[in-house]
Amino acid sequence: MNWLAAIPLRLAQGPLVLVTVAGVRGSAPREAGASMLVGPDFVEDTIGGGHLEWEAIAEARARLLTAHLTPALRHFPLAASLGQCCGGVVWLAFETLLPEDLTVWQQRAASNADGIPSTRRLSGTARCCEWSGEEQPGRLQLPAAGSEHDWQMLQPVRPPTFCLSVHGAGHVGRALVQILAPLAIRLRWCDARAELLADAPAGVECVGESDPLEAVMGAPAGSSHVVLTHDHALDLALSEAILTRGDFHWFGLIGSQSKRTRFRQELARRGFTPGQIARMQTPIGIEGIRDKAPQAIAIAVAAQILQQRERALAALRDTATCPRHSG
Structure with a gap:
């Protein structure tokens, strides 16, 4: 949860993009729910490194340059085209966070630090994620054929137990x-x-x-x-x-x-x-x-x-x- 703790500090300085592993099939560098923050000149945390992460950082920074606010879901086969041989498939969710969202993220980071679990829901039809005070299993609903925005991700945000x-x-x-x-x-x-x-x-x-x-x-x-x-x-x-x-x-x-x-x-x-x-x-x-x-x-x-x-x-x-x- 290093990314969650870092959001309030980074977001106070300007917009950033939260990249989340929304779903995984087969072998992949990180598990579903792993996230990283991308700003114009920094990266916090990791989604596994390699060419996949390099491509994700490039897309995140392009979103910042174009002020793209609608969440996006991208599909990455981990094959020769990415120079990786994991053989699996990863879906990444790209989410632009704005300084006006700072209070919400401060509250969520503080709750997590206090040991309170939650779940956030992100979809392709809303700019911001929604939060639930209950912990739910992670889940990805893929978009229907021909619909770019008809998808939904549930990400459990669990405090460390150790x-x-x-x-x-x-x-x-x-x-x-x-x-x-x-x-x-x-x-x-x-x-x-x-x-x-x-x-x-x-x-x-x-x-x-x-x-x-x-x-x-x-x-x-x-x-x-x-x-x-x-x-x-x-x-x-x-x-x-x-x-x-x-x-x-x-x-x-x-x-x-x-x-x-x-x-x-x-x-x-x-x-x-x-x-x-x-x-x-x-x-x-x-x-x-x-x-x-x-x-x-x-x-x-x-x-x-x-x-x-x-x-x-x-x-x-x-x-x-x-x-x-x-x-």
Whole structure:
């Protein structure tokens, strides 16, 4: 949902075009519902790259030059004509957004950030999309033969279900936030030095509490946490607060093996059980990467976080498909 968070910021500067993967048949670079923003001199997010995206950007910018306001649906076979060999078919919806639409998009971006799902309907017969407060399945109604505008797209706009709190705005924390911000994660960036959060990417929730422990208490139940502050004493205090809450999905702490030993001993002294302490993962990052540059550490940790996100989403899917039995 990086595109949704970016719309209010970009739309305040002038018109832009929202390009959405309205439908897919066969193999394609992105799934139905993926979107990107195109302006005269910028692109936010992606519909999969390659020649398909290049053609989409060119058409979007042509719409801006000609002030074309009616939504359009385009059909792209992913074959030799596009220099791509996916073999599938993609339908792209092109939608011009105007600064006069800014208030609506601000409200929708804010609702999504608050965890409220919705669905938008776009058709070839109306300039603007319509919104519903209910989440509906995505669907594309193709135009009837001989009718260019007789089509309709339903796009679910779902808030991310995986929430991660990044505690620390130092070199690694900053690099990690930059990597994760474009992904489908509810990202909370926490540091008492609020000025360090001023340039957070669009869609990132900045938590500049004067008491860093308040950032732990304010996290939704089931969240994940990664602690990488500038202060070992603060790392320990945050670790204690996270373990005390106990209702987290995953908790990682940056550090060496010696730091791990010291923290485990101190947490045991403070009354935590071996089972509780074992839930704190440190060191962090996928194995096999020895580079200690902040960006390299951030990449290794980001990969581990994505693994955790896959596990959390799989658990949600299993819960949703598990049959219920009445007592």
